[in-house]
Amino acid sequence: MEEGSIIVLKNLTxxxxxxxxxxxxHISLEIRKHEIFGLLGPNGAGKTTTISILCGLFSPTEGxxxxxxxxxxxxLEKIKYMIGVVPQxxxxxxxxxxLENLTFFGNMFGLRGRELRSRxxxxxxxxxxxxxxxxxxxxxxxxxxxxxxxxxxxxxxxxILFLDEPTVGIDxxxxxxILEFLHELQSQGTTIIYTSHYMEEAEKLxxxxxxxxxxxxxxxxxPRELVAANPEFKNLETMFLQLTGKDLRDDI
Amino acid sequence: xxxxxxxxxxxxxxxxxxxxxxxxxxxxxxxxxxxILALVQEFGWDxxxxxxxxxxxxxxxxxxxxxxxxxxxxxEERVFEIxxxxxxxxxxxxxxxxxxxxxxxxxxxxxxxxxxxQMREKVQQLVNQTMFRLMxxxxxxxxxxxxxxxxxxxxxxxxxxxxxxRSAFIxxxxxxxxxxxxxxxxxxxxNELRKTFPHFTMPILDYRESLxxxxxxxxxxxxxxxxxxxxxxxxxxxxxxxxxxxxxLTSSIIKEREEGSLIRLLTSPxxxxxxxMAKVGVYLVVCFIQFVLMVLAGIYIFPLxxxxxxxxxxxxxxxxxxxxxxxxxxxxxxxxVGTIARTHQQAAAFGSVSVVVLAALGGLWVPTYLMPAFMxxxxxxxxxxxxxxxxxxxxLRGNGLIDVAEYVLRLLLFFVATVTIAAVYRKLKPxxxx
Numbered sequence: 001m002e003e004g005s006i007i008v009l010k011n012l013t014x015x016x017x018x019x020x021x022x023x024x025x026h027i028s029l030e031i032r033k034h035e036i037f038g039l040l041g042p043n044g045a046g047k048t049t050t051i052s053i054l055c056g057l058f059s060p061t062e063g064x065x066x067x068x069x070x071x072x073x074x075x076l077e078k079i080k081y082m083i084g085v086v087p088q089x090x091x092x093x094x095x096x097x098x099l100e101n102l103t104f105f106g107n108m109f110g111l112r113g114r115e116l117r118s119r120x121x122x123x124x125x126x127x128x129x130x131x132x133x134x135x136x137x138x139x140x141x142x143x144x145x146x147x148x149x150x151x152x153x154x155x156x157x158x159x160i161l162f163l164d165e166p167t168v169g170i171d172x173x174x175x176x177x178i179l180e181f182l183h184e185l186q187s188q189g190t191t192i193i194y195t196s197h198y199m200e201e202a203e204k205l206x207x208x209x210x211x212x213x214x215x216x217x218x219x220x221x222x223p224r225e226l227v228a229a230n231p232e233f234k235n236l237e238t239m240f241l242q243l244t245g246k247d248l249r250d251d252i
Numbered sequence: 253x254x255x256x257x258x259x260x261x262x263x264x265x266x267x268x269x270x271x272x273x274x275x276x277x278x279x280x281x282x283x284x285x286x287x288i289l290a291l292v293q294e295f296g297w298d299x300x301x302x303x304x305x306x307x308x309x310x311x312x313x314x315x316x317x318x319x320x321x322x323x324x325x326x327x328e329e330r331v332f333e334i335x336x337x338x339x340x341x342x343x344x345x346x347x348x349x350x351x352x353x354x355x356x357x358x359x360x361x362x363x364x365x366x367x368x369x370q371m372r373e374k375v376q377q378l379v380n381q382t383m384f385r386l387m388x389x390x391x392x393x394x395x396x397x398x399x400x401x402x403x404x405x406x407x408x409x410x411x412x413x414x415x416x417x418r419s420a421f422i423x424x425x426x427x428x429x430x431x432x433x434x435x436x437x438x439x440x441x442x443n444e445l446r447k448t449f450p451h452f453t454m455p456i457l458d459y460r461e462s463l464x465x466x467x468x469x470x471x472x473x474x475x476x477x478x479x480x481x482x483x484x485x486x487x488x489x490x491x492x493x494x495x496x497x498x499x500x501l502t503s504s505i506i507k508e509r510e511e512g513s514l515i516r517l518l519t520s521p522x523x524x525x526x527x528x529m530a531k532v533g534v535y536l537v538v539c540f541i542q543f544v545l546m547v548l549a550g551i552y553i554f555p556l557x558x559x560x561x562x563x564x565x566x567x568x569x570x571x572x573x574x575x576x577x578x579x580x581x582x583x584x585x586x587x588x589v590g591t592i593a594r595t596h597q598q599a600a601a602f603g604s605v606s607v608v609v610l611a612a613l614g615g616l617w618v619p620t621y622l623m624p625a626f627m628x629x630x631x632x633x634x635x636x637x638x639x640x641x642x643x644x645x646x647x648l649r650g651n652g653l654i655d656v657a658e659y660v661l662r663l664l665l666f667f668v669a670t671v672t673i674a675a676v677y678r679k680l681k682p683x684x685x686x
Binding site for chain 2 (some may be wrong): 056057085090091092094095103104107109
């Protein structure tokens, strides 16, 4: 294990029931403290499966995961206090207001009272949502929902933040605010694990990336260094296409 | 743990109360259902106090005592309304047959011409034979048979009429006929004895039935609860309606999964048990209010439709515990179905049909004692049967908590079993689609 690693994956493998093909196949990775680590790959590559295992949603079929020295199989409850999850879907209750959603999810981490209110107010202000705090989520735009979705994963100030395609389908302004905030979080010491289909975004944002295809890691490193080491690639996107192919990857 | 449970409880209450229309339906529909089903049942064949009565076309070609006594007997039944004239036209056999065939009337009865005369001759023959044997016990001569046929009364039934309805009507007619025949035999014997023994002054006696029936309903309390149809109907339909809580509850569970909030909950330091127990807490209150409203409907709305009011009895603690235990069993079932079902369609189809099946098996529609032995055995596994038996114990037999403890225990065990199945299933199967 490298010094400064906060997440270590060893030979992580996952077979879904009824499938002969592994969703992820003996993945080994080390994610360092305070980095923004990008998990990149085409549809069905295994990004969401990897993040789901790291969040404790699925158990791996084989392999080991340690998060900040804790084993995910044995210490999941402790790990849950340490991690924040921002799922791909807007995981909020549409009939509750933004404030009610955030209060509830904060409560689930044991936050309450003035402390919780203060954190919610700070984040709502930071994301320009304070005026809409008492409106139902169903009335929010896509970008506003994404921002509340992000706040809900941050309230307990996790050491590690998992973001599954946080900027998909949102307006440019919302995306800008979110990405800027992720940089801010990183500078404050949060480790961020992030999946995306946007190569340009990943190239700018991530300290390091892992390109995954067919459940295997095919490249790991700093995106600029990876591109620089292979002069035939103009950028991360051309490298990604070269490594994963140009065939359409539809996934169900 | 408690703090998180209370927070989840608050969240569930907020979600439920935000949908005012949905919440109103949760309370109004069961009340509506109980009133409608009880009305249908009350004014169905089972009732002895039904209004309006069932019209019976009565064609009296006899125009003598048999016809008039049968007419009187059927009117006395309080179930039938005798129709002899329609729009100033006297009903004849052809008309009765046609109207029943067209389904405009369900029953038509035709008393043939000379029916009284025929019956009297038949009875007279019987009496003569008996008197002859009495007077001449050693004789080998048998008095001549007059060859009088039995009276044939024709009853037309609408083919759509159910067997139970038909049997009940025939029983009523046969009962009337038996009374008339007995009275005629008695009177003929009296006349014959007077003729045979002219010197013997016999008092004129009235024929009286030798048996009468007193209905007694054994009750666990001094005050006897009369088992009105309301006492039967309210528990049956209230339990049935209560179990339909499965539909909104499963919908809430599946919605949480489909909307993605469950992912956030599963990645939070809160147990799935806490999450669904919060749902149980909120929906338990809904079930309780539903039941109370249905009971209030039994007390205040039923009498407005001419039905007897529901008598609550005196065992309120037993009643409250039965309501809670029944609600929990319904909620446990809902949690299990909602956890296992993958889609709203699966949950709605399975949830509603299975509740109907469990209700039918549980004896809510047809009493279990009328079922075949095998079905009675199956019925004993339905939680709706336990709930029903418990409420009948309280409301009809006047029993208390000790007497219904067995049902309460079964219902609570059912709740624990279904919630455990849901929890184990959730542990084994990922909550999110892969």
